[in-house]
Amino acid sequence: MNEKSHVIAAIVEHKPGVLYSVANMFRRRNFNIESIAVGPTEQSDLARMTITVNGDERTIEQVIKQLNKLIDVIKVSRLDPSNIVSREMALVKITAPGAKIRTDVINYANIFRARVVDVSPESLMVEITGDANKIDAFIASMKPFGVKEVARTGITALSRGVKSVKIEE
Amino acid sequence: MTKMSGAQAIVEALKRQKVEVIFGIVGGAVLPLYDVLYETPEIRHIMARHEQCAAHAADGYARASGRPGVCMATSGPGATNLVTGIANAYMDSAPIVAFTGQVNAFAVNSSYMIGRDAFQEADIIGITTPVTKCNFQPKRASEIPKTLKQAFHIATTGRPGPVLVDLPKNAQTETAEMKFRDSVRIRGYKPKIDPHPFQVKKAVELLLKSERPIILAGGGVIISNASPELLTIAELLMAPVTTPLMGKGCFPENHPLSLGNIGMHGTSASTKLILEADVLLAVGTRFSDRTTGKLDEFCPDAKIIHIDIDSAEIGKNVGVDVPIVADAKKTLTAIYQSLTSKLQKGKSSQWAKRVREVKEQARDEMSGGEKDLKPPRLMKELRKILPNDAIVATEVGQNQMWAALYFMSYKPRTFISSGGLGTMGFGFPASIGAKVACPDTPVVDIAGDGSFRMTEQELACSVIEKIPVTVIVLNNSVLGMVAQWQRLFYGRRYSAVDLGNVPDFAKLAKAYGAEGTRVGSLKEFSKAVKKAIKSEVTTVIDVPIGYEENVFPMIPAGAGLKGMIESEEEL
Numbered sequence: 001m002n003e004k005s006h007v008i009a010a011i012v013e014h015k016p017g018v019l020y021s022v023a024n025m026f027r028r029r030n031f032n033i034e035s036i037a038v039g040p041t042e043q044s045d046l047a048r049m050t051i052t053v054n055g056d057e058r059t060i061e062q063v064i065k066q067l068n069k070l071i072d073v074i075k076v077s078r079l080d081p082s083n084i085v086s087r088e089m090a091l092v093k094i095t096a097p098g099a100k101i102r103t104d105v106i107n108y109a110n111i112f113r114a115r116v117v118d119v120s121p122e123s124l125m126v127e128i129t130g131d132a133n134k135i136d137a138f139i140a141s142m143k144p145f146g147v148k149e150v151a152r153t154g155i156t157a158l159s160r161g162v163k164s165v166k167i168e169e
Numbered sequence: 170m171t172k173m174s175g176a177q178a179i180v181e182a183l184k185r186q187k188v189e190v191i192f193g194i195v196g197g198a199v200l201p202l203y204d205v206l207y208e209t210p211e212i213r214h215i216m217a218r219h220e221q222c223a224a225h226a227a228d229g230y231a232r233a234s235g236r237p238g239v240c241m242a243t244s245g246p247g248a249t250n251l252v253t254g255i256a257n258a259y260m261d262s263a264p265i266v267a268f269t270g271q272v273n274a275f276a277v278n279s280s281y282m283i284g285r286d287a288f289q290e291a292d293i294i295g296i297t298t299p300v301t302k303c304n305f306q307p308k309r310a311s312e313i314p315k316t317l318k319q320a321f322h323i324a325t326t327g328r329p330g331p332v333l334v335d336l337p338k339n340a341q342t343e344t345a346e347m348k349f350r351d352s353v354r355i356r357g358y359k360p361k362i363d364p365h366p367f368q369v370k371k372a373v374e375l376l377l378k379s380e381r382p383i384i385l386a387g388g389g390v391i392i393s394n395a396s397p398e399l400l401t402i403a404e405l406l407m408a409p410v411t412t413p414l415m416g417k418g419c420f421p422e423n424h425p426l427s428l429g430n431i432g433m434h435g436t437s438a439s440t441k442l443i444l445e446a447d448v449l450l451a452v453g454t455r456f457s458d459r460t461t462g463k464l465d466e467f468c469p470d471a472k473i474i475h476i477d478i479d480s481a482e483i484g485k486n487v488g489v490d491v492p493i494v495a496d497a498k499k500t501l502t503a504i505y506q507s508l509t510s511k512l513q514k515g516k517s518s519q520w521a522k523r524v525r526e527v528k529e530q531a532r533d534e535m536s537g538g539e540k541d542l543k544p545p546r547l548m549k550e551l552r553k554i555l556p557n558d559a560i561v562a563t564e565v566g567q568n569q570m571w572a573a574l575y576f577m578s579y580k581p582r583t584f585i586s587s588g589g590l591g592t593m594g595f596g597f598p599a600s601i602g603a604k605v606a607c608p609d610t611p612v613v614d615i616a617g618d619g620s621f622r623m624t625e626q627e628l629a630c631s632v633i634e635k636i637p638v639t640v641i642v643l644n645n646s647v648l649g650m651v652a653q654w655q656r657l658f659y660g661r662r663y664s665a666v667d668l669g670n671v672p673d674f675a676k677l678a679k680a681y682g683a684e685g686t687r688v689g690s691l692k693e694f695s696k697a698v699k700k701a702i703k704s705e706v707t708t709v710i711d712v713p714i715g716y717e718e719n720v721f722p723m724i725p726a727g728a729g730l731k732g733m734i735e736s737e738e739e740l
Contacts, residue, residue, distance in 0.1 A: 013357065021298050028299045058484065065481035071303040071323060074357040167356065 005034060006053050006060050007079040007086060007157050009165050013072040014040055014047040021070055022049065031055065031063050035088075035154030046074070046167065050156040052132075077165045079157055086157035089129045091117070092139060095146030096124045105145060112138045123148060131155075170348050175310030176201040176341040179268070180209050182317035185349060188212060188239050190230065190605055192223040196243020197289060198270025201341035215605065215634050218626040220247050222598035224254020224331075225624070227265045229599030232585045233560055234606035235394070237264040237325050244270040245289030248335070249296065253592060255331045256300040260589025261415060262388060264329035266320050267301075269293050274308035274337035283337065293335050302330035308337055311345035322353045327360030328479040329392060360478060364495035364503050371491045372450070372474045373507040379448035379472075381520045382408040385431065385460075388415030388588070389453015389477060389497045391581040396420065398501035399452065405508055407521045408450065411439040413460040414569075414588040416453070418578035426524070432460040433724050434570040438531040440722065440733045442524060443468060452476045453497045456486040457589065466729025476500045541691045542714055544568075544643055548575035550691060551613070551641070554698050558583060559611040562600040564620030565593045566650035568643045570720040572615045594623030600638045601631050611639065611702035618644040619668055621709075628681035631707040639701040640709045642674050645716050653719050657740055678709035687711040 012018045019038060026033050034052040041048045053063055060078065067076045079086075092114075096102045105124050109116060114128035128138050132155055139150060159165075173181070179202055183191075190213045195203045206214055217223035220242040227238030242251050248269035258265045272287040273279060281287045294306050303323045307316040316334060324332040376382055384406075390399055396419050403410050403426050410420040411428040420427055429436040431443060443449070449471040454460070461467040464487065475482075475489040476497055483492040493500050548571055555561070561576060562585040563569040569586055578584040585603055587595040600614040614621075621642050631638060643649075648666040655663050678685030684706055688694045694712060701708035722735045734740060 017294065020295065024298050062481065062485060065483075065485075069479070069481050071355060071358045 002056050003054055004056075006055070007081060007084065007155060008051045008053060008064065008067070009077045009079055009157065010049040010051065010067055010073050011041065011075040011165055011167055012047050012049055013074065014045050015072070018047070018072045019049075021072060022067065025066055025070060026063075029062070029066055031059065035152075037154040037156040039156070043167070048165075050154070052155050074167055075165055079159055083161075084157045084159050086131055086155050087129055088132050088135055088153055088155045089127065090135045090139070090150060090152040092126045092128065092142060092147060093149040094124050094126065094142050095122065095148055097122050101145060105142070108138070108141055114138060170346045172344055172346055174201065174205075174342060174344045175313050175336070176205045178310060178313040178345075178347045179317065179336070179341070180205045180212070181347070181349065182314055183212060183239070184209075186237070186317070186321045188237075190215060191239045191241050192217050192226040192230070192602065193241030193268075194220050194223060194243065194247060196247045196270060198244035198272060198338055199241065199268070199336070199341070201338065202241075202268070202270070202336065215636070216630060217598065218629050219624070220250035221253045221594070222601075222624050222627045222630070224251045224265065224267060225257065225592075225595050225598035226602035226605070227267070228254060228258045228261075228263045228595075229562060229585055229602030230606045231258075231263045231265055231602075232599070233582055233603035235582065236606070237266055237321055238602060239266050239268070241268040242270070243289065244272060244293075245291045247289075248291050248293040252296060252300065253590075255297055255333065257587055257590040257592045257595060258331040259300045259302070261587065262329050262392060263331070264324040265331045266324050267331060267333045269333065269335050271306065271335045271337040273339040274306070275339055293333065297333045300331070301333050304333040304335065306335040306337065307340050309345070310340050310343035311347070313340065314347050314349045318350065318353045319355055323355070323358060327358070328389075361480070361494050362478075362496045362499060364476075364493050364500040366503075368491060368493045369500065369503045369507060372493060372504055373511065375448050375472050375474060375491060376406060376450065376504070376508065377511055379406075381446050381523075382406050382448045382450060383443055383446035383471075384408050384410045385413070385443070385449055385451040385454055386410055386416045386419050387413050387452065387454025390416055390419040392453065393478075393497040394581070395452070395498035395501050396581045398498055398505060400424075402501055402505050402508065405505065405512060409442055409524045411435070411443060413454055413457065414573055414586055417573060417586070418581045418584040421579045422577040423579060425528075428528070430573045433462070433726070434574060434720055434722065435724070436531060436574065437722050437733065437735065438527045440724070440730050441527050444730055445523070446471045449473045450476075452501065453478075455482045458486075461487065462724045462732070463727060463729035466731055542694070542712060544571040544714055544718060545575040546691065547641075547643070547694060547712065548572060548615075550695055551698060552577050554695060555611060555613065555702065559613065559702070560585060560600070560603045560607060562586065562596040562603060562612065562614045564596040564614070564616045565591045566617050566620060566648070567645075567653065567718065567720050568615050568617040568620065568649075570650070571643070574720070576615070593620040597621060597624050597638075597640060598627050600640075601627060601636050604636050604638050613639045613641060613698075613702070616640055616642045617649055618642050618646060618674070619648045621674075622668075625677065628678060628683050628707060628709075632682040635705070637705055637707050639698065640707070641698070642709060642711050643714050644674065644711050645714045645718060646670055647716055649718065650720070652717075656717065656719070657737065658725065674709050674711035678707070682706070684708040685711070687713070689713075
């Protein structure tokens with residue numbers, strides 16, 4: 001078994017129930033969604049789902065075929081990890097009482113090019129964008145201070161260059 | 170553009186789809202629709218006595234005719250009762266369109282509205298998403314013409330399957346300007362029909378080189394009406410044909426190249442020869458576990474060509490050498506045309522000899538016991554009585570496997586059985602549906618006493634609606650297939666399988682106004698069947714058989730094809 005993480009982009013009808021049918025297909029076929037990010041596209045009636053899935057080659061092939069089979073899924077592409085820009089955003093709330101700890105956290109945040117977006121007497125909230133590894137690394141570095149809460153968006157990605165996941169009309 | 174109510178638009182759309190019959194049960198949330206049906210004599214409504222049976226009847230109708238079957242139910246329990254029938258159609262790729270009522274989608278400040286847990290509200294869209302090809306819920310009447318056009322298109326094209334349309338009550342009662350179009354365009358749905366020429370070429374090359382080709386022909390051959398093409402290719406290649414349950418009838422089983430059924434209860438000829446094959450041409454089949462047995466022992470030495478219109482079936486269970494995603498008929502035609510121009514005469518007479526030899530050996534098994542009222546014997550007797558085009562439906566369990574093994578089918582769409590879901594109780598309502606589709610053809614349900622009891626209330630439907638079918642109850646007073654497993658694999662510990670001797674099926678049939686008879690010998694059986702298929706009323710023939718009958722050959726669950734056993738002693 002050669003299990004790897006794969007990034008799949010699916011262009012779907014932008015209407016109620018589509019996310020349900022996609023998620024339901026994953027559950028029913030015993031596939032696991034690592035992360036899923038959904039949002040509207042440049043065309044108002046289409047939405048884009050960026051799904052990361054762990055699995056071997058055969059599993060990913062089946063995932064793509066089963067996605068394609070759903071009527072409301074219009075196009076599915078497997079993104080080549082060596083030729084994409086992928087980003088994830090996370091909000092991380094860190095326990096930070098006292099000036100010394102705050103300065104430390106802010107210094108770390110600067111190294112990761114993250115931004116402090118909220119502050120309270122007991123905590124800081126940091127916004128960080130990057131690939132999943134970078135976010136993992138940042139969260140790990142915050143562990144000693146005390147990570148109170150993390151909200152991650154899941155990966156969203158586009159392939160580089162002029163190529164696009166296009167819908168023929 | 171015409172102004173009409175949503176309910177009128179539904180009926181208009183059904184007429185445009187040339188729907189002639191609906192199997193259904195009325196209820197509160199479909200009252201507006203039924204009110205329009207009341208004044209629509211061109212569409213016959215057949216009232217089932219349980220919604221599950223309405224769906225099975227639509228399924229049987231679709232399989233017998235090749236046209237979409239339509240069923241209808243109210244919201245809530247009406248809709249959820251349909252689910253088994255829908256799931257059954259989904260597993261066996263039967264084109265049915267199911268309509269359900271629903272509470273209002275819009276009603277300002279009303280508690281009788283979707284999401285408020287109104288009376289008889291069920292989330293049937295959520296419930297049926299995993300068992301339908303697609304489902305719809307038009308929230309406004311104006312969406313109805315387009316929705317219905319898409320629903321029928323999706324159900325009947327590509328790999329067919331059930332589509333559900335949930336109809337909120339307001340969408341039925343509102344009026345709107347309706348526009349009915351003849352064309353349909355769904356951007357996420359474009360079934361691939363034509364085979365890729367390069368893949369066809371690769372398949373032909375493999376077949377030309379092959380010395381021991383075998384054909385595995387499934388339900389897809391029947392769906393795409395590809396039986397004539399299959400026959401010509403088999404004869405050209407001298408390749409024997411074996412069929413999983415869903416393919417039964419796609420190749421005449423009295424043909425010298427027919428090996429009969431394959432799988433858990435396949436014929437020994439099928440099981441032996443598929444293991445010897447060097448090329449397997451699989452058409453319209455999905456390599457289910459019941460067909461293949463243990464996967465790594467399935468045709469380990471054969472190159473596999475897999476033709477299926479559903480790309481997701483390719484490589485799902487079995488790795489293939491030449492995948493072809495396309496319609497079975499188109500692909501077989503292309504393969505045939507390429508083969509005839511290239512094939513030298515006298516293709517592998519040795520393989521043909523081997524096929525004859527193995528079939529010869531298997532003769533005894535196929536001829537069945539000589540004693541009276543042994544199921545194999547009954548099946549053979551039934552075959553002698555029924556005309557070639559008679560339709561046989563089955564229930565699920567031993568009755569089904571005896572029918573599959575010993576009742577020879579000669580034509581496509583004459584054998585109707587619940588293959589994928591294995592739904593006990595399917596056969597009787599399905600045979601009612603088949604009879605509606607083919608009123609001049611005798612239709613027989615081969616049943617067990619356990620299965621028949623699950624949907625026997627449809628005797629009322631068949632009598633009142635004058636849809637005469639014949640039900641043969643192979644009555645062993647036990648859930649026979651489960652008992653067989655308990656006998657073979659659980660040391661005869663018969664847990665919860667005994668059905669007792671009730672009811673008296675003959676009396677039960679008579680209570681509904683049908684005919685009923687109990688037979689005690691093969692002669693009486695023949696007489697009863699001959700009478701029943703001519704009768705104008707449904708007949709139930711109760712045939713007592715032994716409590717401990719087994720179906721053999723059998724490949725125990727989890728074993729490979731090599732693990733086939735032909736008697737209890739071999740275990």
